[in-house]
Amino acid sequence: MAKARTLDRRRKSVRNIRKITRTMELVATARFKRAADRATAATGYTRRVNMLVKHLSRSGLQAEHPLLAERPEPRRAILLVLSANRGLCGGYNASVLRLAMANWKRLQANIRECRLEVSGKRGISAFRFRKIQPNEAFTQFDDRPAYDDIDVLAERYMQAFETGRIDRLDVVYTRFESLGRQYPVVETLLPMTQVMSEEEEEEEEVGLFGVRPVQYEMLPSAESILDEVVPISFKAKLFKCFLDAGVSEQIARMTAMKAATDNANAMINRLAMAYNRARQGQITSELLEVISGAEALRG
Numbered sequence: 621m622a623k624a625r626t627l628d629r630r631r632k633s634v635r636n637i638r639k640i641t642r643t644m645e646l647v648a649t650a651r652f653k654r655a656a657d658r659a660t661a662a663t664g665y666t667r668r669v670n671m672l673v674k675h676l677s678r679s680g681l682q683a684e685h686p687l688l689a690e691r692p693e694p695r696r697a698i699l700l701v702l703s704a705n706r707g708l709c710g711g712y713n714a715s716v717l718r719l720a721m722a723n724w725k726r727l728q729a730n731i732r733e734c735r736l737e738v739s740g741k742r743g744i745s746a747f748r749f750r751k752i753q754p755n756e757a758f759t760q761f762d763d764r765p766a767y768d769d770i771d772v773l774a775e776r777y778m779q780a781f782e783t784g785r786i787d788r789l790d791v792v793y794t795r796f797e798s799l800g801r802q803y804p805v806v807e808t809l810l811p812m813t814q815v816m817s818e819e820e821e822e823e824e825e826v827g828l829f830g831v832r833p834v835q836y837e838m839l840p841s842a843e844s845i846l847d848e849v850v851p852i853s854f855k856a857k858l859f860k861c862f863l864d865a866g867v868s869e870q871i872a873r874m875t876a877m878k879a880a881t882d883n884a885n886a887m888i889n890r891l892a893m894a895y896n897r898a899r900q901g902q903i904t905s906e907l908l909e910v911i912s913g914a915e916a917l918r919g
Contacts, residue, residue, distance in 0.1 A: 627895040638884035645877035655867035669853045685846045686782040694787035696733040702793035702865040703743030712872035713742040719804045720792040763866035774855040794868035802868040
C-alpha cells in the first residue's frame with residue numbers, strides 16, 4: 621500500500637502544479653491581448669512617422685537635424701538591453717541575453733567608451749553573474765510600459781547624442797511581428813539614419829497606393845518641421861521597442877505555461893495508470909492472504 625500512496629501523493633502534487641501553470645497561462649494570455657493591441661496600434665504610427673522623417677530629410681531643401689547626423693567614427697556608445705523581470709517564459713530571456721552579450725563584446729572591441737543599460741531583473745542578474753555591472757538598471761518597465769517613462773528615457777538619450785556625450789545607441793530586444801513570429805534583434809536608434817527597416821524602405825518607394833511619395837510643401841520651414849517631427853519619431857521608435865519586448869515576453873510565457881500544463885496532464889495520466897496497477901496488485905495480494913488464511917483454518 622505504501623507504493624500506491626506514494627503514487628497518489630505524486631499525482632496530487634502534479635495536479636497542484638497544473639493548476640498553477642494553467643492559471644499562469646490564462647494570465648499571460650490576457651496580458652498578451654492587451655500588450656498586442658498596444659504594439660499593433662503603435663506599429664502603423666511609428667512606420668508613418670519614420671517615413672515622414674525620411675521624406676523630409678531627403679527633400680533636397682538642405683534640412684538637417686542633430687539626431688540625423690552621421691558619426692563615421694563613433695567613440696562613445698550605449699547598449700540598451702530589454703529583458704524580463706520574471707522567468708518562466710521559455711527561452712525568451714536567454715535568446716535576448718545571448719545576442720546582447722555578443723553585441724556588447726563587439727562594441728567594446730570597436731568603440732572606446734561603452735555604457736551598458738539593462739531593463740529587467742533577469743538581464744541585470746545575468747550580466748552581474750558574468751561580472752559585468754550595468755551602468756544603468758531599470759526594473760519599472762513591464763509588459764505595459766508607460767509612455768511618460770519612455771519619454772524621460774528618450775529625452776536623456778537625445779540630449780546626450782546632441783551634445784556629443786554619445787555617438788551611438790543600440791537596442792537589443794525581441795521584435796514582435798505576429799503570434800507565431802518573434803525574434804531578438806539589435807537596432808541602432810541613434811543616429812536615426814538607420815531607423816527605417818527594409819519593409820519601410822520598400823513601402824516608401826511605391827507608396828501606400830502604388831504611387832510615388834507626395835512632394836511636401838513645408839511651412840514655415842523644413843528645419844522647424846524636422847525639429848518637431850524627428851524627436852517624436854525617435855520617441856515612438858523607442859516606445860515601440862519596449863512594447864514589442866513586452867508582448868513577446870507574454871507570448872513566450874503563454875507558450876511555456878501551455879507546454880507545462882500539457883506535460884502535467886500527460887504525467888497525471890501516467891501516474892493514474894501506475895497507481896491503478898499498484899492498487900490492483902495490492903488488492904490481489906490482500907485477497908490471496910485472506911484465501912490462504914481461510915484454507916489454513918479449514919485444515
